[in-house]
Amino acid sequence: EEQLVESGGGLVQPGGSLRLSCSASGFNFNSCEMHWVRQAPGKGLEWVSSIGGGAYTVYYADSVKGRFTISRDNAKDSLYLQMDSLRAEDTAVYFCARVPPWLGGVDALDLWGQGTEVTVSP
Amino acid sequence: DIQMTQSPFSLSASVGDRVTITCRASQTLSKYLNWYQQKPGKAPKLLLYAASSLQSGVPSRFSGSGSGTDFSLTINSLQPEDFATYYCQQTYSSPPTFGHGTKVEIK
Numbered sequence: 001e002e003q004l005v006e007s008g009g010g011l012v013q014p015g016g017s018l019r020l021s022c023s024a025s026g027f028n029f030n031s032c033e034m035h036w037v038r039q040a041p042g043k044g045l046e047w048v049s050s051i052g053g054g055a056y057t058v059y060y061a062d063s064v065k066g067r068f069t070i071s072r073d074n075a076k077d078s079l080y081l082q083m084d085s086l087r088a089e090d091t092a093v094y095f096c097a098r099v100p101p102w103l104g105g106v107d108a109l110d111l112w113g114q115g116t117e118v119t120v121s122p
Numbered sequence: 123d124i125q126m127t128q129s130p131f132s133l134s135a136s137v138g139d140r141v142t143i144t145c146r147a148s149q150t151l152s153k154y155l156n157w158y159q160q161k162p163g164k165a166p167k168l169l170l171y172a173a174s175s176l177q178s179g180v181p182s183r184f185s186g187s188g189s190g191t192d193f194s195l196t197i198n199s200l201q202p203e204d205f206a207t208y209y210c211q212q213t214y215s216s217p218p219t220f221g222h223g224t225k226v227e228i229k
Contacts, residue, residue, distance in 0.1 A: 045160075109156075
């Protein structure tokens with residue numbers, strides 16, 4: 001079964017750091033572009049960051065650029081999001097999601113994890 | 123960044139109704155438009171990609187159309203399990219952006 005499982009969320013003070021992980025199973029992880037998407041409480045979806053299969057291309061939303069770092073370890077089928085200088089407005093559920101290579105460059109997110117909750121509060 | 127405007131913000135409908143949600147982009151997307159369904163406390167689920175291609179396993183009562191800047195998602199014969207929030211997403215240019223969502227509620 002194809003699956004993504006996030007971990008690493010929790011409560012952190014403003015200015016603190018947190019590292020999220022996303023463990024993939026059941027598919028060829030290194031063939032897939034991977035994304036992080038977040039959802040603040042009661043709000044809509046916000047794209048955060050993406051990384052290519054070979055980790056050569058990375059992109060960030062302006063709201064996290066310079067504070068968050070996306071990475072992956074294909075040997076461990078894992079995706080990461082290092083979050084530094086956290087702010088209250090980073091409070092959200094963070095989802096990892098996959099772009100499969102067979103959608104012809106459309107970049108739709110066809111497999112999502114269950115999400116991990118991050119709360120930034122004093 | 124490309125802005126995505128969904129309408130309506132929410133709607134009430136009955137089981138069996140036909141429902142249409144629209145999504146307008148601030149610039150042309152060709153067909154780089156995807157639709158997701160999200161239920162409370164759950165991850166989003168991909169319904170359609172490239173404007174009109176049905177994701178595997180998604181019921182055929184869901185359909186999508188449009189190109190350029192104007193797109194729509196139609197649900198024919200609304201079922202109880204379809205009450206959820208629906209999001210459009212453009213992947214034409216980075217950053218990929220989502221619409222604000224349309225909540226479909228039971229009348």
